[in-house]
Amino acid sequence: MTQLPAPDAAALAVSQELSRHIAAEIATHDGWIPFSRYMELALYAPSLGYYSAGSRKFGAAGDFVTAPELSPYFGRTLARQLAELLPQTGGTLYEFGAGTGRLAVDILTELEALGQLPERYAIIDLSADLVERQRQTLAEALPHLAGRVEWLSELPEQFDGVIIGNEVLDAMPCELLHWTPTPQQRGVTVRDGAFAWEDRPIADPRLAAVAAALPPEAAGYLSEVSLANRAFIATLAARLVRGAILLIDYGFPEREYYHPQRHMGTLIGHYRHHTVDDPFYLPGLMDLTSHVDFTAVALAGTDAGLDLIGYTTQAQFLVNAGITALLQQLDPDDVARYAPRVAAVQKLLSPNEMGELFKVIGFGKGVSIDWIGLTEGDRCHAL
Known part of the structure; x- marks a missing residue:
């Protein structure tokens, strides 16, 4: 493994405390927990998990960079799609997992310029630390819009508006399956004082049914x-009375997700801008993610009564929604601002960066199926 930056003493103490907490739960559950539970604790255990403690996660000083942190043109372009949808709903914009609040700032800035501000901007986030950062970011950037923004501690009983989530699905706990060649559920135990893998038969009938329908059969x-x-x-579908759901994340349709060549899965850790293959490395200090199976997401939506509006790459969506028109507002003679902003947008669009790997999927209920961001390049046929 590449030599990774060492955590400071306080951060290491948090990680060690979380490790003891996870080990204690394993001990009380017959010496084994499914990986999904380990991931849930590593990311969300109160005051100890990655998203619950106070470590810096986003940007150059954190562990990874998201599209809103990379360029304001991501949120401003997304706002053009939202401006088209919000008037067809009750007017509330809901954002899940709002990060530092940067996306909310960029969206609201552009919606204000378009004369299409939402009645409310509601943020749902599990991280108290990030909620505080979001409050600060919005208060500093858009103090005059503070009255429109609120934070929800639980899901509303009903949604009438537009729901957005950027890199939300990949941070949800996942199950690990190991084909031997029949599928086994991979979980976590403690061996010689350290976390270790252990496979067990699948006990959850929901997981067993999903596993039986998947293509892999090769041992290992x-x-x-x-x-x-x-x-x-x-x-979301059950509570959406009218509106739209727009999700952006990295992933593949099922046939690519479970391709024979992807035999080690997609689970990865992010620590100080390094990728780490060992999910047991410094629990609580490292982000854990897996790519999204967009076929499963699409079927979950349509089975629950949503209209699948479209599915495309992030690059295609941003181009459709007018990112190049926004760039044309820049003065190319102002090199100090023009060059870095164009370079950042290039990362959003390039197939070798975020443009191809990141996908956008849209669902609707009681709204138009004609979305500006999905006018060309739809890939629903690949799901």
Whole structure:
């Protein structure tokens, strides 16, 4: 493994405390927990998990960079799609997992310029630390819009508006399956004082049914299944009385996700801008993610009564929604601003960067099926 930056003493103490907490739960559950539970604790255990403690996660000083942190043109372009949809709803914009609040700032800035501000901008986030950062970001950037923004501690009983989520699905706990060649559920135990893998027969009938329908049969094949993604989409669908759901994340349709060459799965850790293959490395200090199976997401939505509006790459969506028109507003003679902003947008669009790997999927209920961001390049046929 590449030499990774060492955590400071306080951060290491948090990680060690979380490790003891996870080990204690394993001990009380017959010496084994499914990987999804380990991931849930590593990311969300109160005051100890990655998203619950106070470590810096986003940007150059954190562990990874997201599209809103990379360029304001991501959120401004997304706002052009939202401006088209919000008037068809009750007017509330809901954002799940709002990060530092940067996306909210960029969206609201552009919607204000377009004369299409939402009645409310509601943020749902599990991280108290990030909620505080979001409050600060919005207060500093858009103090005059503070009255429109609110934070929700639980899901509304009904949604009448537009729901957005950027890199939300990949952070939901996933199950690990190991084909031997029949699928086994991979979980976590403690061996010689350290976390270790242990496979067991699948006890959950929902997971068993999903596993039986998947294509891998080769012994040794390892991959993920996110029951959490499916449940999240189904819950949103059940509570959406009118509106749209727009989700952006990295992933593939099923036939690519479970391709024979992807035999080690997609689970990865992010620590100080390094990718780490060992999910047991510094629990609580490292992000854990898996790519999204967009076929499963699409089926979860349509099975729950949503209209599947479209599915395309991030690059195609941003181009459709007018990112190049926004760039044309820049003065190319102002090199100090023009060059870095164009370079950042290039990362959003390039197939070798975020443009191809990141996908956009849209669902609707009681709204028009004609979305500006999905006018060309639809890939629903690939799902």
